[in-house]
Amino acid sequence: MTRFGKAVLAGVAAIGLGMSSAQAALSVSGSVGGAPTGTIRFNFDDLPLGTAGGASTAVNSTDQIIVNITTNGQAVQGSATGVYAAPFLSGGNGTGFGLGGSNQADGVNATTYLTSGSTGSVAAAQVELVLPFSATYFGILWGSVDSYNTLFFYDGATLVGSVTGSDVTASPNGNQGVNGTLYVNIESTLGFNRVVARSSSFAFEFDNVALSAAPIPAPASLALLGLGLLGLGAVRRGRRARA
Template structure:
C-alpha cells in the first residue's frame, strides 16, 4: 500500500488536529493494519536488547536513540512491564530482515519501551532524527490513554498526541486490535520525538519518516492541476481574442 493510499484509508477512521502551542501543526491517521511505503523505514533491530545507555550506536537510518529512567530496548514481554506490538494486516511490511516482511503475530524482534514515569521520574524514550522531517510513522503497541508522543523542533514544542487520541478504546489491548500504525504529518518540521508514559508502558517499533511533507489529503493530483492550468491558459487566450476582435 502506498503512503498516500494508506493516509487516505486511515483518514476514514481517524484524522485529528493537534492541540497545544501550535494547534494546527500536527495531523495524524491511525489504523490497525498497514504500513507506509516510499519512505525511510527503521526497525531498531541493530540496537542491543536491554542496552538502555547513551552508548547505543546510530541506527542504519541515522536515528540516535536516547534513554532515561526505565526506558530501554526489549524483546518479548515481561508481565506488568511491557508487551510486544502485534503484527497484523500488513503492518510489518518492509520491516523484516533485509527489507522483507514480518510475519503476523506478536513482534519477536527488538522494540522500544518508555518504561513508566511512575517507575522513574525522568523515564522517556527520545529519538533524535538525522534531519528535520515533516512525517513520522510508528507501530504503537497495546495503546494506553496515558501514552504520550511529543514532537520538537530543537527545544520548541511542535505538538503532541496521546494514546487516547489514536485509539477508540486505549485500554492496553495486547492483541491485534490494540496495536495501531500511526502516521503523523506536520506543517512545521521537527527533529526530535519524545515518548513518555504515566504507567507501564509505551511500546513501539517500526518507525518511518521522510524529509518532505506527504501530499495533503484532498489536494488535486498533479494531472488534475495540469488540466486546471491548461484550462486557465485557454480561458486567457479566449478573452484576448474577444478583446482584439
Template sequence: MRSHRSLTCLICVAVVGASSAALASISISSASVGGSALTGPNIRYANFNDLTVNSTGGLTSTAPAGSLQVNLTPGAKVVTGKQSGQYAPPVLSNGNGSNFGGQFMGADGTPYITTGSTGATPNAAAELVFGSATSYFGLLWGSVDSYNKLTFHLVGGGIETVTGTDIINFWNAANAPSFPSGSQATGGTLYVNFDSTIGIEKVVATSSSYAFEFDNVAYESPLGQIQAVPEATSVVAWASMLIVGAALVRRRV
C-alpha cells in the same frame, strides 16, 4: 493618509497571518489495525533490530536504511518478549512488517522499545532524534493506552503533544466497536502515521504508567521543503519594523 492606512492594514494582516501559522502543526493522518507506514524514495524505516536487548542510554539505529539517534532514559530500554506488568510486544498484522525486513504477522518477536513508566522512574523516556527535520513520522504503537504520550519537538523550538487518548478518539470517530484500550491482542496495536506542517526534529515517547511499547518507526529524509514558522518574537520584531516604516510614510504625507 491612504498610504498610511494601507500599510497599517498590511501590518495587521502580516501579524495575524504569522500568528495563525504558528498554531498546531501535527496531525494524525491514519491509525489502524494492520496499517502500514508510508512508502516512497525518501522514507526511512528503523526496526531497532540492530540495537542490543536491555540496552539503555544513547544509541544509533541504522537498519535497514537511514540513521536515527535513540536516547533511552532509565527505565526505557530495548526489549524482546513480555514481562508481566511492565511491557508486552506490539502485534503485527496484515503484513505490515514488510517494509521493515522483519516478520509479517503475530506478536513482535524482534527488539522493540518500551518507555518504562514515569510513575516508577520520573524521567523515563525514549527519545528519537532525526538527522534532518522530517514532515512525517509513523510507528507501530502497541497496546495503545490513554496515558501514553508523544511529544514532538519542531524546527524553531515549538513543542506539541499527542496522547493515547487522542489516538483512541481518532479511532473511535471512524470505527465501531470502540477501541480496546490497553489490549495486548492484535486489535490493540495500531500503526499510526503523523504529518506536520513544520519540520520535526525529534520525538519523545513517555508513559505515566507501564508502558508505551513501539517498533518499526518510519520517517522522511532528506527533506528540504519544511521550514520553521517565525517565532512570536520574530513576528513582533518584523511588525515593529513595518510600523516604523508606516510612521515615516505618515510624516512625509
C-alpha cells in the same frame, strides 16, 4: 469523540517543561496497515538490549536515528507482565521493516522494540529519538495503545506538538492482542527533529518507525483542511483490557 474521526491537534502548549512551543497542526491516522512507500524505515534490531540506546541504522538507507533511553525505558524483546508487552504485527504493519527491507511476519513481535518505562515509577523515564533530518511525517508501530502514552515532537528545544493514545483510537485501553496495536501515521505542518515517548504508567511500547521530510504519498497522506489537518481515527473492533 466519534470512532471515525478526531479534531485537528493544533497550538500545543509546552506542558510545563520549560520549552518554547510553536503553532503546529498534526494529523493522526491509526490503522492496521503499515508505513507508506517512499519513507525511511527503522526497526531498532541493531540496538543492544537494555538501557544503552545508541545509533540505529535504517533498513533501507544509511540514515541513523540516535536512541537515548532514560531508565526505566529499555530496548527489549518479548513481554514482562505489568512492565511491557510486545506489539502485535498484522495487516501489513511489518511490511518493509525486516532485514534489508524484507517483510516481518504477522503475530507477536519477536524482534527488538522500545518501551518508555513509566514516569509514575521514574520521573524522567522516556525514550528519545534524535532524527537524521527535519521530518514532517512520522510513522510508528504503537503497541497496546493506552490513553497515558504520549509522543512529543520537537524542533530542537521547541515543542512542535504532541499525540496521545486517545488521539489514535477512541478506546485506548491497552489491548495486547491483534486489535490493540496500530500503525500510526502522523503528519505535521512544521518540521521536527526529535521525538520523545513517555508514559505515566507502564508502558509505551513501539517499533518500526518511518520518516519522511516531505508529505507522505496518497492515499496515506491526509488532505489539508483549513488551517490544520483532519485526523482520522482508527476503526476498532472489540478489545480486552491489559491484564
